[in-house]
Amino acid sequence: MEKKPGAPRKSSRPVGMKDLAEALGVSIGTIDRALHNKPGINPETRKKVLRIAQILGYRPNMAARYLSSRRSLTIGVSIPLEIAYFYDDIRDGIFEAASAFEPLGVRLLYRPFMVLGQEEVEAFEDILREDIQGVVISPGYPALLKSRIEKAVRRGVPVVCVATDAPGTRRLTSISVDPYANGSIAGELMGQFLPARSKVMIVTGMQATVDHGQKVQGFRQNFPRFCSQGEVVSVIEAHDEESEAYEKCRHILRRNPSIAGIYVSTANSLPVIRAMEDLGLVGKIKVISTDFFPAMVPLIESGKIAATIYQRPREQGRIAFQTIYRFLIEGIRPPAHIQLDPAIIMRSNLEFFLVKSGRREDSQSGWGK
Secondary structure: OOOOOOOOOOOOOOOOHHHHHHHHOOOHHHHHHHHOOOOOOOHHHHHHHHHHHHHHOOOOOHHHHHHHOOOOEEEEEEOEEEOHHHHHHHHHHHHHHHHOOHHHOEEEEEOOEEEOOOOHHHHHHHHHOOOOOEEEEOOOOHHHHHHHHHHHHHOOOOEEEEOOOOOOOOOOEEEEEOHHHHHHHHHHHHHHHOOOOOEEEEEEOOOOOHHHHHHHHHHHHHHHHHOOOOEEEEEEEOOOOHHHHHHHHHHHHHHOOOEEEEEEOOOOOHHHHHHHHHOOOOOOOEEEEEOOOHHHHHHHHHOOOOEEEEOOHHHHHHHHHHHHHHHHHHOOOOOOEEEEOOEEEOHHHHHHHHHHHOOHHHHHHOOOO
């Protein structure tokens, strides 16, 4: 039975089949048959339905349609536990983004491993044994994961890389702050801080990790441009382990007392500061670190850390989930790289970032020390 037609109207809320039915003065059943190409509807009526759907901006609930055909949509997450300051935020971003879709049957299968580059192959293989429709990883040694990524893609399981990349593979996309730009910014800052002919060192995780290697490259190429005859005298691979970073930094600093600056390209800055403190070098060496967590606040306030390059890990995690979800549900293929702009945090804008991130109370309570 036809209803009295209503005037087409746009609304701030999503347009549903009920709105289309009211606009045309027909039943929801008629709308359903037209939209889903079912029999039992006049061709002219179908054209009218499709036209009003376009005018009003109707979009089908693809998630509900997809999930109604299966028990759940499961997305695997295999990222490191350490360094916790960074990867905890990535994990929280993924889980927060996914929580809104739990009522629709979306669930996360979390299979972490301890340290970037260690046991990541086993963790990835373990997660691929499960009934998953997509997976988010953070590859430390991408060459070792290449065959596993290929295996996932052949199964129809898209792979999204977060915080770093696996070039030369068929992964769907990578989400990170542009690592080369990250290192270049740090190099320019260090060059502005130090006089000509200064010697500096870099502390990174593993140069085989794309993110780490490109940061080192960016710093190496940019530092001498802003520090005449400046020299990078050492690059320490600390594998994101605190004890290794402390011991290696202490050893290099004792052998090279002329080092005037240190660039820490990962979140592993605390053991570097501790080595400087033990050698009485605080105040004599400029430190540029990476990322931002509560334990860094007093170090920035006191000048022990001159600046830090914030990589927005929570946003990286959120985008990683949203990207793979939209690909699975709506078929929207993302660009090959999704790169965020890094932020520079110094003493002058520290309060802004504390308030913006909601971490002022965390820093005052001493969490993370």
